Amino acid sequence: MTRTPCARRPATSGQRWTTVCAVVVAAAIASNLAAGWQADHRHVLAAGERLPLESRVHNGQPHEVLVPGTAVDLQVGRPVREMDQGLVDLGADRDWSDTAAVRADDGAGLVPVSWAARPVNNSAGQEVGEQQIDIRLVAGNTRLELARGTGRELATEASGRETSSLVAVDAGDELAVEVTFDGVTQRLDVATGELDRGAAQGLAARPPRPDAPSPDSRPCQLRTDGAWRPHARAATLTTGPLVPYAWDDELGWADEGRHWSGVAVRPSLTSYVVDRAGTPRTVTDVGDLSLRLDGQAPERTEGLEGGESYSSARSGYAVFAVDDDATPRELSAVRPLRLEGATTPTTVRVAGRYPLGRG
Structure with missing residues (x-):
């Protein structure tokens, strides 16, 4: 026996309204959840x-x-x-x-x-x-x-x-x-x-710094053993403190276990020398000022170049490399002076050795 298919009854207006409301509510819930998630994750x-x-x-x-x-x-x-x-x-x-x-x-x-x-x-x-x-x-x-x-x-x-x-x-x-x-x-x-x-x-951790050769800023006398020598107090060297530091703007960082020690110096104007009888003789040219710290030459210098006597009195600076556990003992200075005329000697050297003590 053949069964006749049942026809589906059309939805009532009430059912259609219920369906629409359900869709709207679901969309609102989804939108609120998304907004809440976005707000909760806005600054992640x-x-x-x-x-x-x-x-x-x-x-x-x-x-x-x-x-x-x-x-x-x-x-x-x-x-x-x-x-x-x-x-x-x-x-x-x-x-x-x-x-x-x-x-x-x-x-x-x-x-x-x-x-x-x-x-x-x-x-x-x-x-x-x-x-x-x-x-x-x-x-x-x-x-x-x-x-x-x-x-x-x-x-x-x-x-x-x-x-x-x-x-x-x-x-x-x-x-x-x-x-x-x-x-x-x-x-x-x-x-x-x-x-x-x-x-x-x-x-x-910089090491303690020793006193300068002239800690009270009084000039230290440079002397010569020759027959011609500067007049008393006419060849002097004034120094600042010997300062330890780790980095130099030209040399860079000191090697491990070492530091830089810098010292500022200012030589006096040396325009003439005299012999034992007091006879004067003009200094025509002054050589480079050579500094040594415990016999060691500086790593760099400024303003120690020679020239005419009036220009050789400018301030200078020397930087030495020193072991961290070393105690500097002595600063030495030497400078040649060239004299006028052909009379021997034509050059004399002035020098000084200055012991360093702990401050």
């Missing part, structure tokens, strides 16, 4: 991304890293999963109605980092103004630049608000901060607080 930082902070870090130990002419102050906080949005500078992207925290992406953490730079007097008057300083956060094998510039530029920048950042790093990465100056990198281990200074060690 993946590893390597960062945002500026509104203020400096409040947790983590402060550390100081010295470079020539500048001290870099560092503070690295503990990694966190999220941070209150009010502590983060979102700039023009901020929505004051949005209170969702800034979060780290899956498998990442947020590290607050602060730095500052200030001038210090640790460079023996060397010109450090044009030397670049690089500050980097190291997370595992990733290096993230925090700041770059001269000491003067970084000190100026540190007066602003861009010196604290919230940096996202891969969870579990070992953290360090590196500060590089003229090819030497100092590395701060964040977990232990240990600072590997490398060749910059001398900036933090």
Whole structure:
């Protein structure tokens, strides 16, 4: 027996209205869920991304890293999963109605980092103004630049608000901060607080400096054993203190276990000499001023060149390389004087040896 198919009854208007409402409600729920998800994930930082902070870090130990002419102050906080949005500078992207925290992406953490730079007097008057300083956060094998510039530029920048950042790093990465100056990198281990200074060690632990040959700035007499000699007090050498330091603007960093020692000198004008009878003889030319520290020649000099007597009285400077555990004992000076006429001698040498004592 063949069954006649039943015809489907048309939907009533009430059923149609119920279906429409269900669709609208479902769409609204989906839209709210999507909006909530977007709001909750609006400020999510993946590893390597960062945002500026509104203020400096409040947790983590402060550390100081010295470079020539500048001290870099560092503070690295503990990694966190999220941070209150009010502590983060979102700039023009901020929505004051949005209170969702800034979060780290899956498998990442947020590290607050602060730095500052200030001038210090640790460079023996060397010109450090044009030397670049690089500050980097190291997370595992990733290096993230925090700041770059001269000491003067970084000190100026540190007066602003861009010196604290919230940096996202891969969870579990070992953290360090590196500060590089003229090819030497100092590395701060964040977990232990240990600072590997490398060749910059001398900036933090300079050896005691000995007294200058003339510590009270009275001129020291240069003498000669020849028949012709400068008139009393007419050939003198005034020196400043012998100053140890780690970095020189021309020589760079001192080798490991050594430091530079610089001394400023000023010879007097020597325009004539006399014999034992007091007969004068004009000095026509003055040779280079030769300085030795415990018999060692300087690594570099300034203003010690000879010339006419009036130009040979200018100030000069000499830099020596000294072992960290050495005690300089003696500074010696020699300078030839060329005399007028053909009478022998045509040249005499004036010299002095000055013992150094500990200050």
